[in-house]
Amino acid sequence: MHEHDVLVVGAGGAGLRAAIEAHEEGADVAMVTKLHPVRSHTGAAEGGINAALHPEDSWELHAYDTMKGSDYLADAPAVETFAKDAPDEVIQLEHWGMPFSREEDGTVSQRPFGGLSHPRTTYAGAETGHHLLHTMYEQVVKRGITVYEEWHVLDLAVTDHDDVEDRECHGVVAYDIASGEIQGFRADDGVILATGGPGQVFDHTTNAVANTGDGYAMAYRAGVPLEDMEFVQFHPTTLPS
Structure with missing residues (x-):
């Protein structure tokens, strides 16, 4: 039996950030992952991270663009929190060593992406997700x-x-892929599920083979209601034509 205060299941971008935050709050936190963290699917993300950094931009405009882009179906409080927190999170990543692309004056580059009324997408070349994983794993x-x-x-x-x-x-029950040994992991202060999406349930997907929706299934079996299951994003290259 392994015992910690908090367990984070999954070690992609969300899991790594959650583990860092739990540690900052003083918890004895551990991560349980079926992949090495830097092999997580976050590494395939190329686009970037939206944040209202420019003086002419604002979190309110970011939130509006996000709500409009969702056809006003997104959870408004979550969108507001995301838009407000995004600038500080990007600055924190920079302080941790995230190699964002830069303008000639040294500021973080921001480019226009779909649905944005102001260029606010920060990025690290064409390997944003790769650098994000390495920065947070460090x-x-x-x-x-x-x-x-x-x-x-x-x-x-x-x-x-x-x-x-x-x-x-x-806590959770897990098995060691290398040995087949099954063990319990106890965490009385909380278990955070950050296991990625369920892309592999579809015939066509850009998701990695590890994206099998494990967290969804575990939560459902435990009686947790699943919300907004119809909102799965597909990249156009996976749509049969």
């Missing part, structure tokens, strides 16, 4: 965060209550 290593690499999480360890609202999650 911070995980620097902080001494435990990473259980190539452990495949099978299920959440939840209390056995008939009423889903009364259930509590206290």
Whole structure:
């Protein structure tokens, strides 16, 4: 049995950032991942990160563009939080060593992307996701965060209550891909699921073979309701014609 305060399942961009934040809050945090972190699918992201950095831009305009781009179906409070926090997160990444592309005056380059009323997409050449993974993984290593690499999480360890609202999650059950050994991981302060998307359920996908929706399935089996399952983004190159 492995015991920590907080467990993060998955080690892509979301998982790495969550682990860093939990560590900053003083938790004994560990990551459980079926891949080495820098092999996560975040590495395939090429576009960039939107943030209102320019003096003529604003988080309100960023939020408006995001809501409009979603045909006003996005969760407004989540969009507001994202738009407000994005500039500080980009600056934090820069301080951690993220090699953003630059203008001649040394400022972070921002380019126009679809749906934007102002150029606000920061990027690192054509390998933004690759550099993002390496930048944050370096911070995980620097902080001494435990990473259980190539452990495949099978299920959440939840209390056995008939009423889903009364259930509590206290860890996960996982197996070591190399040895086949099954072990429990206890985390009484929380389990964060950051396992990526379910692209492999479709015949055509640009997602990596590891994107099998493990987190969705574990949460569903534990009684957690899944929201907005119809909103899966497809790159046009995967649409049969």
